[in-house]
Amino acid sequence: MTNIELDMNQYMINQKPYYLPVGDEVEIFRAAYLSKIPVILKGPTGTGKTRFVEYMTYLLGKELKRSIPLITVACHEDLTTTDLVGRYLLKGEETVWIDGPLTIAVTSGGICYLDEIVEARKDTTVIIHPLSDHRRILPMDKKGKIIKAHENFFLVISYNPGYQSVIKDLKESTKQRFIAIDFDYPGRENETQIICNESETTEELSNDLALLGEKIRNLKGHALNEGASTRVLIYAARLIKQGIPPARACHVAATSLLSEEKEVQSAINEIINSIFP
Amino acid sequence: MMSYDGTSQNTDSVILKFMRLKEFQEWKSIGLQLAKQSRELSVEYFSSVPNGLNSLYVTGHQKFFKALRLISASDTQKTVRFYQNGPERLLELNPNVRDTILEMSIAFSDGDADTLIQIFNKFIAVLSPLSYPDQDRISEFADEIGGISFDAAKAFLKNAALLSLEISECFLPYWVNQGLAVLKKNEGQGVDYFSLKEKQGAAEFNKWKFAVAYEDIKGILSVFATALCGKKMLFEKVDKAEKPNRFYSIYMTGSQSKVLLPPHYAIGRTKEENFRLYKIAVAHQAGYIEFGTFNHRFDIIWKTLNRFRIHDLAKDIFFIIEDARIGRMLKKQYRGICHQLDQSLFLEMKNRDSRGNNLLSEALEVLLCLSLDYWPLDFFNGKEKFPKIENKMSSLKKALKISMDGFSEKSESSWDSFLKAKEVYEYLAPLAEKNSYSPPRPELVPERPDLPEILFPGKSKKNPNEIIEGDTGTDNDQLMVPIKNLLIKNLKSANNAQGRPLTEKKGFQSINEDNVMEPDDLIAKKYSFPKRVAKTSGCDGPFYYDEWDYIHGQYRNKWCRAFENATAPGHIDRYNRITEQYRLLINKVKKQFQRIKPVVMETVRKVEWGEELDLDEVVQWAVDRKQKRSPSEKLFIRKEKRPQKTAIIILIDLSASTDEQIALPEKTINKADCACMRPSYSPDVYFQKNKKIIDILRESLVVILEALNELGEQVGVFGFSGQGRHQVDIFPLKEFTEPFNESVKGKICNIQPKQSTRMGCAIRHASGKLKQIESETRLLILLSDGLPQDLDYGEDRNSKKYAINDTMMAFAEARREGIQPFCITVDNTGNDRLKFVSDPKSYLLINDAHSLPEVLPKIVESLMA
Structure with a gap:
């Protein structure tokens, strides 16, 4: 029975990711990290949750002068405890244990980021309970042992409360092991800056796109379930930079994705036509 | 064509099956007249029953034989051919227009048989390719035009055909009425107008061809406005010529929550231009909110403006300047709108009638142009347009110009507009005659100031479409006027018919024998419906639904219009009384429901542990091992139990008939017997006097909701009633998302009998609600007390076939959507009249209304299981 060695370099953030702080989220995260309090990032899709974790991993690494691995798991409804903790595999006549991403983070002292945690089954999510309170342990049933988390291990989870159904909401017992940082769409000025930076387009175009984002978000709860994310606007900006006409770029990047209703699509196209000359 | 050998006796018996005696005698009389001239032809006549003759209405028979009589006077051969072919040709037309076509053919023929046949054939040829509603409209118009000139x-x-294709049904009356006005002045020009030869006719044709109606685009505009200003705006359709708004303005001035829009735009050269006018008007009014017109300082501005000596003038000046500021802000914020805004302004200004008949009016027009930076422009050439101010007050004009110069660059807020308004007011107030200011009545829809008021045939003066969210509406009397007119019209036509009352009549709006009474009585008794809840409290909609027309085997597109009307909660005590009375039954049902709480067993494959090995996975595991690949550990199958999600919608018929009392049980049954029969609840419930169907429905609802609430299922409860296809009222008593709270209980206590029963539309609405719910099982339970019936729900009020077929089709549609419908009819008379609307497994007739509270849970239980 052997363990497979992993190359931890693949989990390192070597280049500084672009992230524009819009509030005190950096300070809160840093304080939580130093205090070993797990964090929930809440907010709509495309508001920079994943980018923020990457940014903080890099930033904290620089500040603390050590390499911090970031192990990200995209949660889904078939995700099992085994997928997170690890499993035995058959290799010839030998049984090989392979660590799951959570075990890797726990043992290596990295940041484990469970993206869209509510998508995972409830019996899976309870595995993080002993890790996220004072015990900081990971029971490994299959190996019959309990691992004590590395001193630098840190747990971050994210979810979008907006589009999750009641059935998929987090359990209270899970929620109350974390602190929460709320994410929302940035203001127009900040968003202009973000679009400008990410797509390398002009400020005028970025401002128009940010205005479009703002106007489309006004429809959330009325004609749309979700507003246009910053990511969507960046995509549109990139298409425009490649020579696609603005109205068409916005249509393919936003309008046709946000709604299937012709009436709503027409209205959004009218907004686009009003903004872009 | 059916033929009968031998004498006419066989034919007689066939014809008498569907024809009244009076028309039968006419038929025979014409035949005898033919016999005098040609024996063969008369035999041919008497021995045949033409196809379609049995499908004509009574009035159709009358008019057909009238035409036949006219032809028979001159040509025997043609008489027989017309008799044989005419009815079948008439069937190609909408039943509503057949009589009109016969009448017009007779009237226009001037007694000449050949002309009559020619006109008749022409009518059929023109109208038959058109849709039924178009046939209706065209024939009405042709009748009206023909009243003045046959040519x-x-x-x-x-x-x-061209008109129906190119001009929307809502604009055709405008084109026709314009033509009628021309026709009345000069017949030759009128004929040219209608033949589209005359310039005006063609111009009007193009104008209305490209016109855009508010109703067609209101959805887009609503979303657009919400996006711009960030809040849901209410829309109100306002004819500027009818409802005074500010005159010295390009757009109407809405409010913080309301956007005012004209019913249509027809001044653009294309549809796009007309749509753009709407778009700019909406953007402008949304701009009041977006750019802070109605911000916290507006109260101060408004109060100050009201303190001005001529406060109306001050307000007008303020809004002229503020409108211009909003326009500039829109251009600044939305770069793409600049061009559209300029084009729309150009169109509006070009079509604007300045009506500067005094110095002040001209000065305000000048101010308007200055504020919009349209100084000087070709269409605003001071010399022609404003002679008074040009000649006598050029100094004022200059002063205004100096005052407004550079203002557009500096103004940032409504406060700037206010300050400028104060300044301009000082210049203009001295011009106001006798210290009063009465601006001309606004006529900002310049394309139709001279058009007479247009009513669609058979429709009320106030189109209910005008009532959008939040409209305060009209009072009962106003609402009654068009209905009264309509009924009087129908009564007249009914009285005109000879002999027996009409059985099948023109349109779906006719009345029958039982309904014939004095118009006022009729209105008072049959149509004294309460003031629309929609107008006084929350109203959602309209929702448009198709309706199945079994006669023509097709759907009537967006035929019914439904509104969701809020029900005011009643007193909760009533609810508590019912729960107390039915306590035993409720407890029993709750227990039963808990026991059968539906669950589904789900097979889960590829899992690490489970009840049995998944053979496929094991084989794969072995193969993987042989191939030295890492085999999956997920080799098992297991079954997992999870609760089945059920969504139930209960739809209650709140027609007027639910106000009927339920007969008490037979005397032979005493309370003790009753207690044995129904041990679940107090015998007093059963023997309660003066109990109505609505009471039983209410009690049943209480029982079922109490039980379902325990189960935690998704339940929606909706009542329905209405008055005609334009007004199907849905009363949400409990939405799916609404918790079962005091408010819901109060609303259930307050259900009341309303008006008619347009079942198909209500079922479609409920199905739509159910479809949105994520659930494995969807149940639709319809509680009714009889047949579907409504004002225009069938050929006439006695004919139920149309309504039953539509209801049947609505159920079929629900089934296609994966909804399980169930229909429960409470009918003391035991008439099994709704049995055709659903299959026997989805239908139950309850003769004893008192048993409904007990039966309903059983049905729900069986459906859930």
Whole structure:
């Protein structure tokens, strides 16, 4: 029975990711990290949750002068405890244990980021309970042992409360092991800056796109379930930079994705036509 | 064509099955007249029953034989051919227009048989390719035009297909009425107008061809406005010529929550231009909110403006300047709108009638142009347009110009506009005659100031479409006027018919024998419906639904219009009384429901542990091992139990008939017997006097909701009633998302009998609600007390076939959507009249209304299981 060695370099953030702080989220995260309090990032899709974790991993690494691995798991409804903790595999006549991403983070002292945690089954999510309170342990049933988390291990989870159904909401017992940082769409000025930076387009175009984002978000709860994310606007900006006409770029990047209703699509196209000359 | 050998006796018996005696005698009389001239032809006549003759209405028979009599006077051969072919040809037309076509053919023929046949064939040829509603409209118009000039009517009919195709039904009356005005002045010009030869006719044709109606685009505009200003705006359709708004303005001035829009735009050269006018008008009014017109300082501005000596003038000046600021802000914020805004302003200004009949008016027009930076422009050439101010007050004009110069660059807020308004007011107030200011009545829809008021045939003066969210509406009397007119019209036509009362009549709006009474009585008794809840409290909609027309085997597109009307909660005590009375039954049902709480067993494959090995996975595991690949550990199958999600919608018929009392049980049954029969609840419930169907429905609802609430299922409860296809009222008593709270209980206590029963539309609405719910099982339970019936729900009020077929089709549609419908009819008379609407497994007739509270849970239980 052997363990497979992993190359931890693949989990390192070597280049500084672009992230524009819009509030005190950096300070809160840093304080939580130093205090070993797990964090929930809440907010709509495309508001920079994943980018923020990457940014903080890099930033904290620089500040603390050590390499911090970031192990990200995209949660889904078939995700099992085994997928997170690890499993035995058959290799010839030998049984090989392979660590799951959570075990890797726990043992290596990295940041484990469970993206869209509510998508995972409830019996899976309870595995993080002993890790996220004072015990900081990971029971490994299959190996019959309990691992004590590395001193630098840190747990971050994210979810979008907006589009999750009641059935998929987090359990209270899970929620109350974390602190929460709320994410929302940035203001127009900040968003202009973000679009400008990410797509390398002009400020005028970025401002128009940010205005479009703002106007489309006004429809959330009325004609749309979700507003246009910053990511969507960046995509549109990139298409425009490649020579696609603005109205068409916005249509393919936003309008046709946000709604299937012709009436709503027409209205959004009218907004686009009003903004872009 | 059916033929009968031998004598006419066989034919007699066939014809008498569907024809009244009076028309039968006419038929025979014409035949005898033929016999005097040609024996063969008379035999041919008497021995045949033409196809379609049995499908004509009574009035159709009358008019057909009238035409036949006219032809028989001159040509025997043609009489027989017309008799044999005429009815079948008539069937190609909408039943509503058949009589009109016969009448017009007779009237226009001037007694000549050949002309009659020619006109008749022409009508059929023109109208038959059109849709039924178009046939209706075109024939009405042709009748009206023909009343003035037969040639004009002919010209109109020649272009009927083109008109129906190119001009929307809502704009055709405008085109026709304009033509009628021309026709009345000069017949030759009128004929040219209707034949589209005359310049005005063609111009009007193009104008209305490209016109855009508010109703067609209100959805887009609503979303657009919400996006711009960030809040849901209410829309109100306002004819500027009818409802005074500010005159010295390009757009109407809405409010913090309301956007005012004209019913249509027809001044653009294309549809796009007209749509753009709407878009700019909406953007402008949304701009009041977006750019802070109605911000916290507006109260101060408004109060100050009201303190001005001529406060109306001060307000007008303020809004002229503020409108211009909003326009500039829109251009600044939305770069793409600049061009559209300029084009729309140009169109509006070009079509604007300045009406500067005094110095002040001219000065305000000048201010308007200055504020919009349209100084000087070609269409605003001071010399022609504003002679008074040009000649006598050029100094004022200059002063205004100096005052407004550079203002557009500096103004940032409504406060700037206010300060500028104060300044301008000082210049203009001295011009106000006798210290009063009465601006001319606004006529900002310049394309139709001279058009007479247009009513659609058979429709009320106030189109209910005008009532949008939040409209305060009209009072009962106003609402009654068009209905009264309509009924009087129908009564007249009914009285005109000879002999027996009409059985099948023109349109779906006719009345029958039982309904014939004095118009006022009729209105008072049959149509004294309460003031619309929609107008006084929350109203959602309209929702449009198709309706199945079994006669023509097709759907009537967006035929019914439904509104969701809020029900005011009643007193909760009533609810508590019912729960107390039915306590035993409720407890029993709750227990039963808990026991059968539906669950589904789900097979889960590829899992690490489970009840049995998944053979496929094991084989794969072995193969993987042989191939030295890492085999999956997920080799098992297991079954997992999870609760089945059920969504139930209960739809209650709140027609007027639910106000009927339920007969008490037979005397032979005493309370003790009753207690044995129904041990679940107090015998007093059963023997309660003066109990109505609505009471039983209410009690049943209480029982079922109490039980379902325990189960935690998704339940929606909706009542429905209405008055005609334009007003199907849905009363949400409990939405799916609404918790089962005091408010819901209060609303259930307050359900009341309303008006008619348009079942198909209500079922479609409920199905739509259910479809949105994520659930494995969807149940639709309809509680009714009889047949579907409504004002225009069938050929006439006695004919139930149309309504039953539509209801049946609505159920079929629900089934296609994966919804399980169930229909429960409470009918003391035991008439099994709704049995056709659903299959026997989805239908139950309850003769004893008192048993409904007990039966309903059983049905729900069986459906859930």
